[in-house]
Amino acid sequence: MTTRDSYASATDTTEGRVYSVTGGDWDSLVTEIGQTKEERVVVNMGPQHPSTHGVLRLVLELEGETITEARAGIGYLHTGIEKNTEYRTWTQGVTFVTRMDYLAPIFNETAYCLGVEKLLGITNDIPERASEIRVLMMELNRISSHMVALGTGALELGALSPMIFAFREREKVLDVFEMVSGLRMNMAYVRPGGVAQDLPKGAVAKIRETVNELRHNFKDNEKLLVGNTIWMLRTKGIGYLDLAGCTTLGITGPVLRSAGMPWDLRKTDPYCGYENYEFDVVTTDTCDVYGRFLIRMQELEQSLRIIEQACDKLDKSEGQPVMVADKKIAWPSQLSVGSDGMGNSLEHIREIMGTSMESLIHHFKLVTEGFRVPAGQVYAAVESPRGETGVHLVSDGGTRPYRVHFREPSFNNLQATSAMAEGGMIADVIGAVASIDPVMGGVDR
Amino acid sequence: MSENIGMFGASGSGDTSGFGGLVRSAANFGSSERPYGSYFDEVTDELERAYPEFSDAIEKVIVDRGELTLHVKREKLFETAMKLRDTQSLRFEVCLGVNGVHYPEDKSRELHAVYPLLSMTHNRRIRLEVSVPDSDPHLPSLVEVWAGNNWHERETWDMFGIIFDGHPGLTRILMPDDWPGHPQRKDYPLGGIPIEYKGATVPAPSERRSYR
Numbered sequence: 332m333t334t335r336d337s338y339a340s341a342t343d344t345t346e347g348r349v350y351s352v353t354g355g356d357w358d359s360l361v362t363e364i365g366q367t368k369e370e371r372v373v374v375n376m377g378p379q380h381p382s383t384h385g386v387l388r389l390v391l392e393l394e395g396e397t398i399t400e401a402r403a404g405i406g407y408l409h410t411g412i413e414k415n416t417e418y419r420t421w422t423q424g425v426t427f428v429t430r431m432d433y434l435a436p437i438f439n440e441t442a443y444c445l446g447v448e449k450l451l452g453i454t455n456d457i458p459e460r461a462s463e464i465r466v467l468m469m470e471l472n473r474i475s476s477h478m479v480a481l482g483t484g485a486l487e488l489g490a491l492s493p494m495i496f497a498f499r500e501r502e503k504v505l506d507v508f509e510m511v512s513g514l515r516m517n518m519a520y521v522r523p524g525g526v527a528q529d530l531p532k533g534a535v536a537k538i539r540e541t542v543n544e545l546r547h548n549f550k551d552n553e554k555l556l557v558g559n560t561i562w563m564l565r566t567k568g569i570g571y572l573d574l575a576g577c578t579t580l581g582i583t584g585p586v587l588r589s590a591g592m593p594w595d596l597r598k599t600d601p602y603c604g605y606e607n608y609e610f611d612v613v614t615t616d617t618c619d620v621y622g623r624f625l626i627r628m629q630e631l632e633q634s635l636r637i638i639e640q641a642c643d644k645l646d647k648s649e650g651q652p653v654m655v656a657d658k659k660i661a662w663p664s665q666l667s668v669g670s671d672g673m674g675n676s677l678e679h680i681r682e683i684m685g686t687s688m689e690s691l692i693h694h695f696k697l698v699t700e701g702f703r704v705p706a707g708q709v710y711a712a713v714e715s716p717r718g719e720t721g722v723h724l725v726s727d728g729g730t731r732p733y734r735v736h737f738r739e740p741s742f743n744n745l746q747a748t749s750a751m752a753e754g755g756m757i758a759d760v761i762g763a764v765a766s767i768d769p770v771m772g773g774v775d776r
Numbered sequence: 777m778s779e780n781i782g783m784f785g786a787s788g789s790g791d792t793s794g795f796g797g798l799v800r801s802a803a804n805f806g807s808s809e810r811p812y813g814s815y816f817d818e819v820t821d822e823l824e825r826a827y828p829e830f831s832d833a834i835e836k837v838i839v840d841r842g843e844l845t846l847h848v849k850r851e852k853l854f855e856t857a858m859k860l861r862d863t864q865s866l867r868f869e870v871c872l873g874v875n876g877v878h879y880p881e882d883k884s885r886e887l888h889a890v891y892p893l894l895s896m897t898h899n900r901r902i903r904l905e906v907s908v909p910d911s912d913p914h915l916p917s918l919v920e921v922w923a924g925n926n927w928h929e930r931e932t933w934d935m936f937g938i939i940f941d942g943h944p945g946l947t948r949i950l951m952p953d954d955w956p957g958h959p960q961r962k963d964y965p966l967g968g969i970p971i972e973y974k975g976a977t978v979p980a981p982s983e984r985r986s987y988r
Binding site: 405406409411413414415417418419449450452578579580581582583592594599600707708709710712719721723725733734736738742743745746775776 | 843870871877901922950951959960
């Protein structure tokens, strides 16, 4: 005796009865197509496909090799991060949001923290050194993210060497992250009120060295791709999206700038003191994959410029605090990077366990209960490598967020797939999607 | 907003420990008074000029933490959005999506939809907020105004159950097609698997004792 399941069909096999859950979407599509007389080919690309940037599913309707309709299916990496943060303290939220867009963790953290700080009304109390470190880390992160975009983008169009060079450079940036925060990805380094801890000794010198290496090594990829005939043929005029298309679809980041719009939140709505740095907003007017590629290449250089300026500022602010002075908000623990990542420093443990009962209480209350955030809602945004990462935070006055919503640029920009791909060749959809540079962790959250 | 009573829920001072620090203030539901400051007066003036039914459409204007929120009646949402997009002096040509918030205690206004708008022409930001009752969760779709709202509205339907009338294809986007319920609503439990560790069980996050 078996019960009927409306969502799973049953088949009898030699092993017994097997239930398989089938996607209603695909089945109904096939039936629907079977009823029409004209011949249509529908190709299901993904979700498991090496060149769809993770688990992106594209349903393409073809006429020969030309795409007549493209639909993107997402949700395969939905992890419920937004819901989860409602059950943690405001500080714990950082560890969750950093995992959204996993190629740009620092941007998620910074956007979230800027939002929390705005809610707390302490935006102007953030120490300068903390903002400088945030800028430094964000620009390093922009490089590591663009490296993946360029490397995988080239790989997907058949160029293998750029990928190897790109990941070689990315490793160098990740080494810096490891030195500073103990972790290479998802660091939870930026915290409400500042950053988790100051840069270790010798970090600035090491970063300067890395900048020089990177600047030298970026030429390898430039030589391979810029002006390369095959690369140009695969990218020029592909994935066309003009300014009107970008604004109506809410597209930001390199895709918008490839339509000639010099829109960059670092310039138009500066945060973390970006108004004190000198850099250019790179644009092209080609509206195509090649233009976006060029923008990313040149943004690498701009990021290096900002990092150098941040290093100069950090030399001057040596020894200044990196966390807001208000002890009721600042994380009480003195952290240190050990062999197994970041943890409580021995001195701090010694103090709270051995000498000061008040320190222990303070530590316990702030770590377990957290701080209260006045009720209200805010929107904070940063310019991530993919565009505007916006955070909408709602507080009811408690120690946990009432609602955390991320306006992910990947999620929004991926809508442009149809506009970019329809009417083009099937081989070009790969290039178009790669130029959007979606990260499915951010898309699905 | 809800009042938290219980072992750890603070009331009155908002500080049980001396370490909560911040005084918990009630959510500001009252309308702000003019002048709003910044460019907010100009934006509301311009909208009033361009949209004769302004006073009828806008329920209240809230300026908080340097941000302007216009609470719009849902019947007038579409018209207001069109005016905000097309009026030369406003030009909110980009909508950064829509986000839902569920306030179960806000009777007959349980579900809120929040639209952050951006004007690249004037470099301004404002926020539209609309509320609908849980029993009748219908809102006009703004996909016609800003095409990029397509997926955002699908997400808000998926997560909150707000139905956007006129949307070209309002289907679930993050959850599977056959998923029951709308996960971001406050009456939807976070769930989780109780984990056993050396004989002791750790309950799911939503079941744990909390300091709220």
